[in-house]
Amino acid sequence: MFVEVEALLCRNNMRDVSPLALEIHVRAVGHSVRTANPAFISDAALDTVAPGHVTTMAAVELCLAGLWHRTTNGYGGYVIADSELIDHMAEVRVLRRFKAACRKVWRELNSERFIPL
Numbered sequence: 028m029f030v031e032v033e034a035l036l037c038r039n040n041m042r043d044v045s046p047l048a049l050e051i052h053v054r055a056v057g058h059s060v061r062t063a064n065p066a067f068i069s070d071a072a073l074d075t076v077a078p079g080h081v082t083t084m085a086a087v088e089l090c091l092a093g094l095w096h097r098t099t100n101g102y103g104g105y106v107i108a109d110s111e112l113i114d115h116m117a118e119v120r121v122l123r124r125f126k127a128a129c130r131k132v133w134r135e136l137n138s139e140r141f142i143p144l
Contacts, residue, residue, distance in 0.1 A: 031112065044092045051077055051085035052094060053116075056107060060117045069104035 031053045035041050041049065054076045055068045062072075073082045086105060089095040095105040107113060 031116070035112070041092070044088055044094075045085075047081070048085040048088040048092075051082055052089055052107075052109070053112070055105075056109065056112050056116050059107060060113060065113050065117060066107050066110070067098070067102075067104055068107060069102065071103075073104070 032046060032049050035044075035049045035053070036046065044052075055073060056065075058072055058076055059065050059068045073086065076082060077085075086095060086097075090097060090105070094109050095107055098104050098106060
C-alpha cells in the first residue's frame with residue numbers, strides 16, 4: 028500500500044493532495060476492488076477504512092483534486108475516478124489468485140495421489 032501512495036505522490040496532479048488523503052484513497056480502492064462495483068465506495072464502507080472524521084476530510088480533499096465524485100443518486104458514497112489505480116490494484120488481486128491456483132495445482136501434481144501416465 029505504501030508503494031502506491033509513494034507512486035501517487037510522484038504524479039504532477041497529486042502535489043496538492045496530502046499523504047493522508049492519498050493513503051485513504053489507496054485503502055478505499057483496495058476495499059472497493061473486492062466488491063462488485065470497484066469504482067464506488069459507500070459511506071459505510073469508507074468508515075471501515077478509517078475513523079469518520081479522517082475519511083470526511085480526505086474525501087473532501089480527494090473530491091477537490093478530482094479523484095472522487097460524490098454520488099447524487101441517493102446511494103451515499105463516492106465514485107472513484109482514478110481508473111488507473113483501480114486497474115492496478117485489481118490486477119494484483121487477479122495475479123494473487125492465479126498464483127494461488129498454480130500452487131494448488133503444483134501441490135496436487137506432486138502429491139502421492141497423482142500417478143503420471
